[in-house]
Each structure stands twice: as structure tokens, then as C-alpha cells.
Amino acid sequence: MAAESREETAYAKGYDEGYRTGAAAGAEEEVASLLPPYTILPDVSAKEVMQAGLQGYLHRLKPLMKPEEVYRRLEQSLAAGQPLSVVRLGDGELLALAHDAVLPLEQSLAAGPFLPTAGITLPDHDARERLVEAVRGADVIGIPTSRLPTYQGLLFPILRHFGISHETLDFTVSTINYALHEQKLLQQLLRGRQVLVIGNKAVPLANVLSASGVHVAGAIAPVNGFGDISRVLAEAASHAFDIALVAGGIPAVVICRNIAAELGKVALDFGHLADKLISGELTYD
Template sequence: MPQEVEGSPSNQSAGGGRSETSYAQGFDTGYRAGSTAGAEEELASQLPAYTVLPEVSARDVLAAGLQGFLPRLKPLLRPDEVHHRIARALAEGSPLSLVRLGDGELLALAHDTVLPLEYARSAGYFLAEAGMTLPDPAARSLLAEAVRGADIIGIPSSRLPTYQGLLFPVLRYYGMDYVPMNLTLSTINYALYEHGFLLSLLQHKRVLVVGNLAAELAAVLSACSVQIAGVITPVKGFADIPRVVSDAAAYSFDIALVASGIPAVVICQKIAAEQGRIAIDFGHLADKLVSGEFKWPVP
């Protein structure tokens, strides 16, 4: 399943350099080797002085130790469960917002709160392209309230510092208890597509498409028996949210697909809460469908 990382630069292969695949493979190999070495060194630091632990790996110790923490596992909604909840909301005509938190959203929430501004700026060098320029406390507050009010929240599987390493400190800072939250993976948009659930939800429904690629995505969806109720484009950052939400209210639709970077979280939650509709944070899945990298069978 793809790992959606907002704003991460792609590697270039022009000029005789290494290919993007080669870079990716090299990074993956290096990351795994570094992770293994770091885990082994951490284990060594925990052993009593003048002892060794023969023929036992850090992975073995982790597996044995994890058993004691299994009661603390937080279940995440699987793709079939998310599909069921959306289908039920469509059948009942009830509102539902599905939003997703990646490194961009978490850095936006963390700047000048959990993290110093300059650190967030450095780690979130791509945030302006994702719809938010730091510092922006007003946008940060809007984003926090949207997360608080969302029905289903996608979270990253990665435990790296700007992913789960930020998620739980951010939730704690804003006083959000994750235990009762309906959580799924932040790549749920891809999972719904890959399992065939997304097209079944959209076909023969009135769909509002929102984002900078909305017109192109609408054309792809139309070819798959999806009725396009309207197109709202472009979305120019957080300042554009009131206009987008107001424009959405003028359309009659069953479900909205929103691909507009970080503002999508707020737009989806507002469409659901204020207009009683279903709204899905569609993300870079829009790009992949428009480019043809991902395809749906045409009836």
C-alpha cells in the first residue's frame, strides 16, 4: 500500500544520475540496516555491565516484551469497516467526515505548540505547497477543531518522529482522548481503492469533487458511471476554506471528494458537520487517478 507523504520531493534520474527506483531501494536498504543497528545498540545499552546476551536478537527481545503491552493496543478500522460505515451513512442520509493526518497535518498542529516554530519550519519545508505557511495560529486552531469533530481519522502507521512520534503528543496537547476515536490508517484512501470499495461507493451517486485537479478527476469518475454533481476548483490554502464550503452548499450531492492538501481536513469536517453530507479526504489518490497510474475498469 502506498505511504502518502505530502510534499516529499521525488528523485531525478536525468543527467546520468541514479534512477528514482535505485534511490528508493538504496534508501530502504540503508534505513533497514540503520534501524537494525540502532535497535541492537539500544539493547546492548540496557544489559547489566559485564554481560552479553548470546544468540538473541533485538527483534527476539522486542517480540517477547511486546506480549506485555498487547492489552494497550488500539484497534484501527479496517478498509471493510470504513466502507461499511460510509455505505451506511449513504443509505441513511447521515453526515460523515473521513479525514487523514500525515506529517504535514501533524507538523501544522505542532508548530509553536508541541514543537518550536523553527523546527517545524525545517521539518515541514513542504507545508506551503500543502496549503499552509508557518506560523499560522488561526489555521492551526481550525485544523485542531476539525480533527476534534471528525468522524473517522486516518493516522500514520510509521512511528518516525514526524509521524506517530508527533501524533500522540499533539493529541495530548489539544486535550483529545484517542481511546474513543474512530481511527484508521492515513492511507485508507488507497486501501478503499485497492479493495474495490471506493468505486462501489461512488457509482450511481451524486459526487462533488473539490481541489486543484477537480475537473480532471471528475472526468475520470464520469467514465466510471459516477454522476458528477459539481466541481469546485481551485482551493488556495486556508484562506479559501470559507469560499469552498459556501460553494459546496449550493450543490445537491451525496458525497464529496476533497483533494486540497492540509485544508482538506477542515473542508471535509465542515461539509459533514454544517451541511449534513459525507466528505472524504481524497489526497494524492486524485493525482494517481488523473495521471493514469491507478485505473478503474470502464463499464
């Protein structure tokens, strides 16, 4: 997943707050524009109108896999020795997918000043196409629940643009890494397994996991952007492991998918859960 740096978080927070303020006012104006001439709708908010109208679209709801369902899928794949990739799409991944396709390059750059620290410098059409193929082939995809412009507002136009039907994809939340940890499902999953750790902070993460009794099969560091993916995969192939935890910025999506597709293993996009475990903000036990 994209690097959740302070810069990215602050930018996204400011952008989203501004968008929400404008959206609330815009929603009220949109309702007003739909009313018959010379009428008003007293004491009914735009939110209430939307809630009533949503009833007609409930049949189109698409369920997201819950943490326990993702855990079950991971556990079954590990038990059967079958490949599985769980990847996550945040605003960084979506902007990388959208640039020069769904969004003009300039707009992608303006919305994603953090992208170079997440492993991609735009424009990079080759990286974009590798991401497209990874999304197309991933087994479980974490997506944002937010409908804001740089989240679901990009996701579905991206899928349509690249000819990927959302109906064929298994979605979960983009914070599935944290949910698995919070519900102690990650700890159950790794118990007794050989774990390969990949990312810029693979070594300190491996130390934290080892200290908690996890059998670490190896640590691969660093992950220097999309140009480093081939080396990372080649090094991963030299290790005997059951599951890979990948904290490699945006390239993690491609690495996870290829670990499953090429090495026949299970891979989980671990993201900044790695940083929180290393810093002690979260504990593994």
C-alpha cells in the same frame, strides 16, 4: 492530506532511511544498557528482545478500522442521509498541528519544506487551531502506521498536548483512500450517488469520474489554502450532492469535517488518489 509531491517523498525517504539506520544501532545499544553489569546476551537481537517484551503490551493495542469497515460506515451514513467525515493525517498535517506547540517552529520548518505546496505556510496558529478542531470532531481519522518521528512520533504527543484522547477516536490507515479504491469499495460506494468533487484538479477528476459513469454533481476549484475554506464550503452548500471527494492538501481535513458538521453530508479526504486517476497511473474501473 498533505501534497505527496516528489520533493516531499524524496525528503521523507532520505530522512526515514537515515532514521532507520540510526534506530537499529540505537536499539542494540539500548538493550546493552539494560543488561546487568558484566553480562552479555549472546545471539539475541534487539528485535527479538522487543518481540518478547511486546507480549506484555498486547492488551494496549488499538485496532484500526479496515477498509471494509470504513466502507460500511460510509455506506450506512449515505443510506441514512447522515453526516460523516473521513479525514487523513500525514506528515504534513502532523507538522502543521505540531508547530509552535509540540515542536519549535524552526524544527517544523526544517522537517516540512513541502508545506507551502500543501496549503499552509508556517507559522499559522489559526490554521493549526482549525486543524485541531477538525481532528477533534472528525468521525474517522486515517493515521500513519509508521512510528517514525514525523508520523506516530508526532501524532500522540499532539493529541496529548491538545487534550484529545485517542481512546475516543476511530482510526484507520492514512492510505484508506487508496485501499478503498484498490479493493473496489470506492467504486461501489459512488455507484448511483451524486458526487461533489473539490480540489485544484477537481475538473479533470470530475471528467475521469464522469467518463466512468459516476454522477458528478459539481466540481469546485481551486482550494487556495486555509483562507479559501469559507468560500469552498459556501460553494459546496449551493450543490445538491450525497458525498464530497476532497483533494485539497492539508485544508482538506477541515473541509471534510465541516462538510459533515455544517452541511450534514458525507465527505472523504481523497488526497493524491485524484492525481493518479487523472494521470492514468490508476484506473477507476
